Amino acid sequence: MNFSVDNAVRCSECPIRHRAVCAKCDTxxxxxxxxxxxxxxxxAGETILWRGEKLxxxxxxxxxVASLSKTLEDGRTQMVGLLLASDFIGRxxxxxxxxxxxxxxxxxxxxxxxxxxxxxxxxxxHVAQRLMELALDELDVARxxxxxxxRKTAREKIATFVEMLVRRSQLPEDNGTASxxxxxxxxxxxxxxGLTLETVSRQLNSLKKDGVLSFNxxxxxxxxxxxxxxxxxxxxxxxxxxx
Amino acid sequence: MNFSVDNAVRCSECPIRHRAVCAKCDTxxxxxxxxxxxxxxxxAGETILWRGEKLxxxxxxxxxVASLSKTLEDGRTQMVGLLLASDFIGRxxxxxxxxxxxxxxxxxxxxxxxxxxxxxxxxxxHVAQRLMELALDELDVARxxxxxxxRKTAREKIATFVEMLVRRSQLPEDNGTASxxxxxxxxxxxxxxGLTLETVSRQLNSLKKDGVLSFNxxxxxxxxxxxxxxxxxxxxxxxxxxx
DNA sequence: CGCGATTTTGAAAGATCTCAACATCTGTGG
DNA sequence: CCACAGATGTTGAGATCTTTCAAAATCGCG
Numbered sequence: 335m336n337f338s339v340d341n342a343v344r345c346s347e348c349p350i351r352h353r354a355v356c357a358k359c360d361t362x363x364x365x366x367x368x369x370x371x372x373x374x375x376x377x378a379g380e381t382i383l384w385r386g387e388k389l390x391x392x393x394x395x396x397x398x399v400a401s402l403s404k405t406l407e408d409g410r411t412q413m414v415g416l417l418l419a420s421d422f423i424g425r426x427x428x429x430x431x432x433x434x435x436x437x438x439x440x441x442x443x444x445x446x447x448x449x450x451x452x453x454x455x456x457x458x459x460h461v462a463q464r465l466m467e468l469a470l471d472e473l474d475v476a477r478x479x480x481x482x483x484x485r486k487t488a489r490e491k492i493a494t495f496v497e498m499l500v501r502r503s504q505l506p507e508d509n510g511t512a513s514x515x516x517x518x519x520x521x522x523x524x525x526x527x528g529l530t531l532e533t534v535s536r537q538l539n540s541l542k543k544d545g546v547l548s549f550n551x552x553x554x555x556x557x558x559x560x561x562x563x564x565x566x567x568x569x570x571x572x573x574x575x576x577x
Numbered sequence: 578m579n580f581s582v583d584n585a586v587r588c589s590e591c592p593i594r595h596r597a598v599c600a601k602c603d604t605x606x607x608x609x610x611x612x613x614x615x616x617x618x619x620x621a622g623e624t625i626l627w628r629g630e631k632l633x634x635x636x637x638x639x640x641x642v643a644s645l646s647k648t649l650e651d652g653r654t655q656m657v658g659l660l661l662a663s664d665f666i667g668r669x670x671x672x673x674x675x676x677x678x679x680x681x682x683x684x685x686x687x688x689x690x691x692x693x694x695x696x697x698x699x700x701x702x703h704v705a706q707r708l709m710e711l712a713l714d715e716l717d718v719a720r721x722x723x724x725x726x727x728r729k730t731a732r733e734k735i736a737t738f739v740e741m742l743v744r745r746s747q748l749p750e751d752n753g754t755a756s757x758x759x760x761x762x763x764x765x766x767x768x769x770x771g772l773t774l775e776t777v778s779r780q781l782n783s784l785k786k787d788g789v790l791s792f793n794x795x796x797x798x799x800x801x802x803x804x805x806x807x808x809x810x811x812x813x814x815x816x817x818x819x820x
Numbered sequence: 821c822g823c824g825a826t827t828t829t830g831a832a833a834g835a836t837c838t839c840a841a842c843a844t845c846t847g848t849g850g
Numbered sequence: 851c852c853a854c855a856g857a858t859g860t861t862g863a864g865a866t867c868t869t870t871c872a873a874a875a876t877c878g879c880g
Binding site: 730731772773775776779794795 | 867868869870876877
């Protein structure tokens with residue numbers, strides 16, 4: 335078994351209580367969820383679910399980062415989703431998923447047994463309402479991502495990616511600079527952006543040479559000029575959403 | 578005004594009654610919907626909604642084909658969604674959309690006033706449940722599309738596109754051939770696939786030269802060898818979903 | 821029949837990928 | 851604490867694919 339079962343935290347104490355699929359649930363519904371849930375953890379790099387695998391549970395991501403990816407016959411792969419805390423895995427009413435789910439960092443899932451969860455979706459409105467919101471949010475992200483994959487240059491892709499990291503880190507940016515940690519390897523970034531890892535490396539170093547970024551460490555970089563970074567994304571002033 | 582208001586058909590007679598957002602509604606809910614709906618029609622090529630425009634209604638597509646697209650500052654555009662009969666436009670709880678919606682063919686919408694519709698989503702489960710399913714379906718499509726945009730070659734993109742048309746036309750394919758009508762111009766196909774129109778033209782003619790396709794008419798083509806077409810998509814045996 | 825829109829075709833430029841070599845980091849064990 | 855091995859990242863040169871720019875061909879419609 336590539337997972338371990340922990341003792342479940344009480345829902346009312348849960349860090350993602352107000353953002354996850356349970357966000358709109360009342361006390362009764364929470365109690366029902368409590369009865370069908372269990373925690374599982376995965377180490378960074380482990381596969382959480384394989385494409386086509388029979389699903390026995392659906393889950394909320396409690397902690398860590400996971401990625402969804404698809405692979406062509408000859409091995410080319412494309413990341414098609416990035417799951418953060420409170421994101422949802424699986425879909426009620428379908429038995430398997432169309433992509434692999436991999437732990438990017440160490441991951442904790444709050445898993446719900448599939449049948450009782452689906453019952454809850456059918457019989458009460460709050461879970462479906464929240465699931466709808468989550469799906470629509472993911473759809474917005476997916477559409478920005480499609481624009482990036484279909485039309486942006488390598489440099490624009492990298493700039494957009496870094497800008498997304500900045501936005502997500504939500505650290506107070508002072509004088510137009512920001513520092514962020516890179517949670518992925520060059521190879522993972524390449525699969526995220528539809529590039530090769532060499533191109534990722536080159537464009538990152540090109541942005542460094544141009545004074546937009548700086549970095550020594552591989553896992554940590556500093557945006558020296560946020561507005562130059564935004565210029566490089568190709569987006570118009572307000573910009574996209576991606577995460 | 579770029580639309581006209583028709584008399585609404587009764588919901589119970591509606592051709593998309595069992596697939597649209599109202600699919601799970603009971604008679605009472607249908608009656609409520611009936612009270613907030615009106616039909617609008619758009620001619621092929623007209624813009625239905627602009628990005629950022631304030632939404633006054635959400636809608637189901639009753640007839641025709643519409644496309645969602647995003648544009649970069651310098652004018653590069655990428656189609657990010659294709660709406661067919663029973664697909665939904667807009668999202669409860671948000672006032673504007675992040676993309677343009679354009680009528681690809683003549684289009685009929687069944688529009689619901691935004692406030693009362695959102696009320697219905699909040700107070701009853703059936704609409705949200707169906708909206709969740711529709712959003713998750715679109716998400717599956719979007720993810721296959723991302724794989725295509727990020728990793729497929731021009732030839733694979735075209736082959737995948739044609740295969741999608743075949744699958745959608747669901748005409749009885751006999752001896753391994755099929756004939757489909759092309760609903761878009763080369764330029765629209767290019768925006769769909771993240772290519773230039775010249776590349777679309779070249780790849781289409783290359784598949785013709787290789788005996789996979791044949792066509793004289795611009796709007797109509799024949800797949801001479803379905804299995805060769807599938808070979809050319811780059812997908813593995815079972816293939817993706819796109820529509 | 822003729823005009824504008826759409827499509828095809830060609831040639832050259834440009835971007836990204838591929839392949840290969842080398843550099844650097846990380847963590848392990850001596 | 852250092853050396854080493856494997857993983858990760860960088861850099862270079864050439865190949866390849868797609869785009870760009872331009873011109874010619876074809877279609878559809880009045």
